[in-house]
Amino acid sequence: MxxxxxxxxxxxxxxxxxxxxxxxxxxxxxxxxxxxxxxxxxxxxxxxxxxxxxxxxxxxxxxxxxxxxxxxxxxxxxxxxxxxxxxxxxxxxxxxxxxxxxxxxxxxxxxxxxxxxxxxxxxxxxxxxxxxxxxxxxxxxxxxxxxxxxxxxxxxxxxxxxxxxxxxxxxxxxxxxxxxxxxxxxxxxxxxxxxxxxxxxxxxxxxxxxxxxxxxxxxxxxxxxxxxxxxxxxxEVRVETYNIEDADLVFAAYGTTARIVKTAIAKLEEEGYKVGLIRPISLFPYPYDSFKNINPNCKGILTVEMNAGQMLDDVKIAVEGKIPTHFYGRTGGMVPGPAEIADKAREILGGDR
CATH class of the missing domain: 3.40.50.970 (Thiamin diphosphate (ThDP)-binding fold, Pyr/PP domains)
Known part of the structure; x- marks a missing residue:
């Protein structure tokens, strides 16, 4: 068709x-x-x-x-x-x-x-x-x-x-x-x-x-x-994951924000960073089990949302305190850009590649 x-x-x-x-x-x-x-x-x-x-x-x-x-x-x-x-x-x-x-x-x-x-x-x-x-x-x-x-x-x-x-x-x-x-x-x-x-x-x-x-x-x-x-x-859990088993930093994002995050990931990978993504497609039921497959030596999970941090709560539930959680969000109708998301990732990774 x-x-x-x-x-x-x-x-x-x-x-x-x-x-x-x-x-x-x-x-x-x-x-x-x-x-x-x-x-x-x-x-x-x-x-x-x-x-x-x-x-x-x-x-x-x-x-x-x-x-x-x-x-x-x-x-x-x-x-x-x-x-x-x-x-x-x-x-x-x-x-x-x-x-x-x-x-x-x-x-x-x-x-x-x-x-x-x-x-x-x-x-x-x-x-x-x-x-x-x-x-x-x-x-x-x-x-x-x-x-x-x-x-x-x-x-x-x-x-x-x-x-x-x-x-x-x-x-x-x-x-x-x-x-x-x-x-x-x-x-x-x-x-x-x-x-x-x-x-x-x-x-x-x-x-x-x-x-x-x-x-x-x-x-x-x-x-x-x-x-x-x-x-x-x-x-009914639905999720897209990318490179989470080998990543030093994993992004969590959904909807259109996840598309912006994918652009940031492409830029970071060009620079030699190991980064991954968990994109929940079903928000309820939430894909908690996907977080169990993250590299145990991962330095953190960066949740990116167009709000003040709401899915962040589910990410924290999913990792049970075993992995540091970070957040980057824009509010009021402001849309985060790939460059600022990548900057936050570099800050967390401290330049390690």
Whole structure:
């Protein structure tokens, strides 16, 4: 299949349609407004439904309704809008409703800026709403991977009956790259006997709910959810690693930041430094085990993020204090450059090559 040049946000919409999504509910916010713009034009062409809701709160509750009826449903927003959706996301997780949520992150806190950032890592991986829930969180680093993970996300959402979040940022949403919509990524949409599709006089009504007034029943439900999350940890870890077994310094970075880090790595290698990379693709479940394969004589791990240090916590958990951890970040929508990242690496390595 030939490739087509697409902006990241428009590729989100095209990938969702290719994955069988027929419902979108959202609200425009920079830097992801091209997602609803694209889908408002293209979804009706395939018999789908596009609704620009009156607010992010309304949109996420519409997602609840369509997902409960068995549809493949997408919503997208950026950081402040995702914050508004958190109560509904908790409801979706509690009711075990599959959907895909795209977050094209921008600088914060508050309204912050419209520039790219990675400030929603805690929100996405720790659960920004109430309760002991988890989202499957996938972090693409280029537009092709964004397309692939959108399509995968719908399948994972159905398999685990759980919301999936695609965590991008303003850069990946706005950049244009050639993409291919791979036929082998398309899967049949599974039957959903739990959905509220009407009994047709053939079964008892299905009830979808996240309210349990009896503590014992809610605890039983929570045990069920935690067992599901453990299954995700066993089966859904995705990671890219490079040269970690032999490196004197290993970078940890995800998303578009990892692309910038790769440029810094190329420069450092030209200078004779031994450096490696761990790029988590799944942020939950996190690839903790990959850190066990790092050179035991490694001088440190340098986490690079577009925030004040959020994934850094997971890196520290992964290394269990056995390897020194360092951090370099830019905030407020500032993007780290390869030169400054390489300078930080040289500082840690002290000139050793």
């Amino acid at each position: 030939s490739k087509v040049l697409m902006k990241g946000n428009e590729a989100v919409g095209a990938a969702a349609i290719a994955a069988g999504c027929r419902y979108f509910f959202g609200y425009p916010i920079t830097p992801q407004s091209e997602v609803p713009e694209y889908l408002s034009r293209e979804l009706p062409k395939v018999g789908g439904v596009f609704v620009q809701a009156e607010s992010e709160v309304a949109a996420i509750n519409m997602v609840y309704g369509a997902a409960g009826a068995g549809g493949r449903v997408l919503t997208s927003s950026s950081s402040p809008g995702i914050a508004l959706k958190q109560e509904g996301i908790s409801y979706l997780a509690g009711a075990e409703l599959p959907c895909v949520i795209v977050d094209m992150m921008r600088g914060g806190p508050g309204l912050g800026s419209i520039q790219p950032s990675q400030t929603d890592y805690f929100l996405a991986t720790r659960g920004g709403g109430n309760g002991d829930y988890r989202l499957l969180v996938l972090a693409p680093s280029d537009v092709q991977e964004l397309v692939d993970l959108i399509m995968l996300g719908f399948d994972l959402a159905d398999e685990y009956r759980n919301p999936v979040m695609i965590l991008g940022d303003g850069m990946i949403g706005q950049m244009m790259e050639p993409v291919e919509f791979k036929e082998d990524l398309k899967r049949e949409i599974p039957e959903k006997p739990w959905a509220t599709t009407g009994t047709k006089g053939q079964r008892k009504p299905n009830i979808i709910n996240s309210l349990y007034l009896e503590a014992e029943l809610l605890e039983e439900h929570n045990h069920h959810l935690q067992a599901k999350y453990e299954k995700m940890k066993q089966n």
